[in-house]
Amino acid sequence: MxxxxxxxxxxxxxxxxxxxxxxxxxxxxxxxxxxxxxxxxxxxxxxxxxxxxxxxxxxxxxxxxxxxxxxxxxxxxxxxxxxxxxxxxxxxxxxxxxxxxxxxxxxxxxxxxxxxxxxxxxxxxxxxxxxxxxxxxxxxxFEPATVALHGILLNGPVEGLDVAVVGCGTIGIFAIQWARILGARRIAAFDLSKERMDFAMRMGADEAWNTREDGFAEQACGRTAVAAGFSCVFDASGCEATINAAFRLAANRARVCIIGTPTREVAFSMSAWELLNRKEFRLTGSWMSYSAPFPGREWSMVADYATSGRFVxxxxxxxxxxxxxxxxxxxxxxxxxxxxxxxxxxxxxxxx
Ligand SMILES: [Zn+2]
Ligand SMILES: [Zn+2]
Known part of the structure; x- marks a missing residue:
């Protein structure tokens, strides 16, 4: 062969x-x-x-x-x-x-x-x-789609909540779709490419913000239900800028999940790290896409939603x-x- x-x-x-x-x-x-x-x-x-x-x-x-x-x-x-x-x-x-x-x-x-x-x-x-x-x-x-879903399921319910997805590559786009399917109130996408921002809007985001622009985090937070930030934040990129953005977007007591894997060193400024203290947000990581019974509901859900056409x-x-x-x-x-x-x-x- x-x-x-x-x-x-x-x-x-x-x-x-x-x-x-x-x-x-x-x-x-x-x-x-x-x-x-x-x-x-x-x-x-x-x-x-x-x-x-x-x-x-x-x-x-x-x-x-x-x-x-x-x-x-x-x-x-x-x-x-x-x-x-x-x-x-x-x-x-x-x-x-x-x-x-x-x-x-x-x-x-x-x-x-x-x-x-x-x-x-x-x-x-x-x-x-x-x-x-x-x-x-x-x-x-399916595999990248399950990786996005695993992060979302690990991080807890998104239903009725304001969700931020930082980084709109393949995993970010899939995270947006899962957040939509699982009943998020409003989904905001963040990226530095206009092309990816437009794509995120097409795939289910309610708004897209350019992270190159000053004040994007404050403005986006201002539009959330309590005008104080996002209850669920997903980093789908794993670089210093996106993780820092995720910290800024988090509401008090938010749940922040890092799905992206760093490919370069990541450093936090003192003020960025202090956000974790001040907001008392919960920070989790996510790795691959498996649960019991093997390979897990990440896979059965992707297969079901793809077959029915609800996942695009x-x-x-x-x-x-x-x-x-x-x-x-x-x-x-x-x-x-x-x-x-x-x-x-x-x-x-x-x-x-
Ligand atoms: Zn892979
Ligand atoms: Zn083992």
Whole structure:
């Protein structure tokens, strides 16, 4: 079969490799589409892979073409999205159902062969079924959609509350949609790109604020129900500016959740940190997207809402598409990350 194989640092090429074999408890999937995640970029461009050669890709979907012995609940012909975590299931965190916190985990597409290939074999438990009409490209976006939902569910109810989402990349856009579905009173989006602000408005935000402009936080807070700030604040970017903005937007006793993962050092000024004291807001982090029973309601909700069309995977989410043969060109785009405005998709041969 064809696969985009990472042979070494910066050396990703389409190659012919043996098709993986179905084992008991696993399913074989013909992959339609596989997204490139921000976490894949250092694996390819900065020597960050766990081993070579490896087939990366954990944001993918396709059709089941074979099921192993003992598999129930997934059948040939099902359209499935991959929930890539392989938790150990025996550690204390796994026993509590906090699979995202497992420290002895495997991961499809970084520690195991992934979805940038025509076929992939994975445990049936990791195959999340959705409607046949859901395009593979859409189902390949389930993982980032679950990451946004996990943060929101961890942070607590948003119903009837003023919600701020800081950073309107893929995760931020998904957080806005979940906040809408879960009944937020008013959703304010924050970004420094006009294009992303407009997109946020199209995807369900009630207002969008440019964080480059002075006084944006005070003005936005002035429009909340109690005119004192947002009860729920989500950082979907993980950089110093967005985390600081989140602190400014929080109301007294607010709940602030950091979903974004920092890729550079983050420092807090004394006055920013003091906001945490003065407002007595609760600050939480969020990691991946799993809960019990595995893979969790994050995944069943995304599959249900995508199948019914209530959760919208707008075409604008996908920035560019490449066939497997051009995987190297797809990763080259990330040499200048500011050029990448949305998800880069690899089309893997199955129905996209
Ligand atoms: Zn990812
Ligand atoms: Zn574990």
């Amino acid at each position: 064809k696969a985009a194989v990472l042979f070494g640092d910066c050396d990703i090429r389409c190659a012919d490799i043996p098709e993986p074999e179905t084992r008991p408890g696993t399913v074989k999937v013909r992959v339609g589409a596989c997204g490139i995640c921000g976490s894949d970029v250092p694996r390819v461009l900065r020597g960050g892979a766990h081993f070579y050669p490896i087939v990366l890709g954990h944001e993918f979907a396709g059709d089941v073409v074979e099921v192993g012995a003992g598999v129930e609940g997934v059948a040939v012909g099902d359209r499935v999205s991959c929930a890539p975590l392989l938790p150990c299931r025996v550690c204390a965190d796994c026993q509590r159902g906090n699979f995202s916190l497992c420290r002895h985990y495997g991961f499809i597409g970084s520690r195991e062969q992934g979805g940038m290939a025509e076929y992939v074999v994975m445990p049936a438990a990791n195959a999340v079924r959705c409607g046949r009409d859901v395009p593979c490209e859409t189902a390949a976006l 995977f707008d075409d604008h989410l996908v920035f560019k598409r490449f066939p497997l043969e051009e995987a190297d060109r797809a990763f080259d785009l990330f040499r200048d990350p500011s050029q990448v405005r949305g998800k880069v998709m690899l089309l893997c041969g199955g129905e996209a």
